[in-house]
Amino acid sequence: MTTDPTTGTDRFTTLNGLRAHYVEWGQPDASPVVLLHGLRSYARTWEPVAAALADRHRLIALDHRGRGDSAWDPAGEYTTEAYVRDLEQFADALGLHRFVLVGHSMGGTNAIVYAARHPERVRLAVIEDIGPGSSASGEGAERIRRELARTPREFAGLAEARAYWRGVRPGISAAALDSRVANTVRQAADGRWVWKFDLDGIARARLDPDPSGQVDLWPHVEALRCPTLVLRGDRSDFLPTAVCAEMATRQPLLTWKEIPGAGHYVHDDNHAGYLATLREFLGEHRDRR
Numbered sequence: 001m002t003t004d005p006t007t008g009t010d011r012f013t014t015l016n017g018l019r020a021h022y023v024e025w026g027q028p029d030a031s032p033v034v035l036l037h038g039l040r041s042y043a044r045t046w047e048p049v050a051a052a053l054a055d056r057h058r059l060i061a062l063d064h065r066g067r068g069d070s071a072w073d074p075a076g077e078y079t080t081e082a083y084v085r086d087l088e089q090f091a092d093a094l095g096l097h098r099f100v101l102v103g104h105s106m107g108g109t110n111a112i113v114y115a116a117r118h119p120e121r122v123r124l125a126v127i128e129d130i131g132p133g134s135s136a137s138g139e140g141a142e143r144i145r146r147e148l149a150r151t152p153r154e155f156a157g158l159a160e161a162r163a164y165w166r167g168v169r170p171g172i173s174a175a176a177l178d179s180r181v182a183n184t185v186r187q188a189a190d191g192r193w194v195w196k197f198d199l200d201g202i203a204r205a206r207l208d209p210d211p212s213g214q215v216d217l218w219p220h221v222e223a224l225r226c227p228t229l230v231l232r233g234d235r236s237d238f239l240p241t242a243v244c245a246e247m248a249t250r251q252p253l254l255t256w257k258e259i260p261g262a263g264h265y266v267h268d269d270n271h272a273g274y275l276a277t278l279r280e281f282l283g284e285h286r287d288r289r
Helices: 043-053 080-094 106-117 139-150 158-168 174-184 199-207 218-223 241-250 271-284
Strands: 009-015 018-025 031-036 057-062 099-104 122-128 185-187 193-195 228-233 254-259
Touching: 009 080, 018 043, 018 080, 031 043, 031 080, 031 106, 043 057, 043 174, 043 271, 057 080, 080 106, 099 106, 106 122, 106 218, 122 271, 139 199, 158 174, 158 193, 218 241, 228 241, 228 271, 241 254, 254 271
Parallel strands: 031 057, 031 099, 099 122, 122 228, 228 254
Antiparallel strands: 009 018, 018 057, 185 193
16 A cells, blocks of 8 residues: 555554554655654654655654654653664564664664664664764754753643744744644643643753763764765754764765755755755665665
């Protein structure tokens, strides 16, 4: 059965005891591409990218635990280790033996760690605007900490929610804003609009100063065994060019490119540029199995 090339098909599975939601586009027997979203995002953030690639690929976007339509973790385990364990079960559940792995921000961290641990499964990796140290220090890391600490717990209406996201991301397109509002808030029984994602649990994990909960990406970057493309928004405050250059120096299989007119959310900020670069990379390595 072919999934809807525009809106995709919603599916559910169970990962480490939690109900997990994912969306599929394209032909089920086509070359699989797994898409991993960022810290406060959701599977359908990839909808425009997936719809554009659905003629040649099977696109699979996962709602990480605590986001979208996936279950919240009552233990608040929102760490790289937990996400990677989920991804391991996800690949097994769907029978994904060789696939392309694409990740934005937090999803990029998860993609790097998974690809390093499972070189037999990941044939290509695309990492969007994150690298070693990005989440620990720097202007972008501090911005995200401030935003998490100041995020309102509820909204009186959708207009208020839209204004919040517009304030956080002033340059967001109308389409991306519509998607973000539709997929990150829901109406409670009393009429208030509340977050669909586990804001308190995710914030606690992200703001926890304990270094044991953080991952050093350098060993994982060095352990990669597949061609890897890092995409940086040229206006990003999160991924310095110096880190991109060092990643390429330490890992010969890794290349990086800047996408003009984009900040941290590269696939939103310059969709055409992101898509063209992604297609070029996939085309260059289409014969790699």
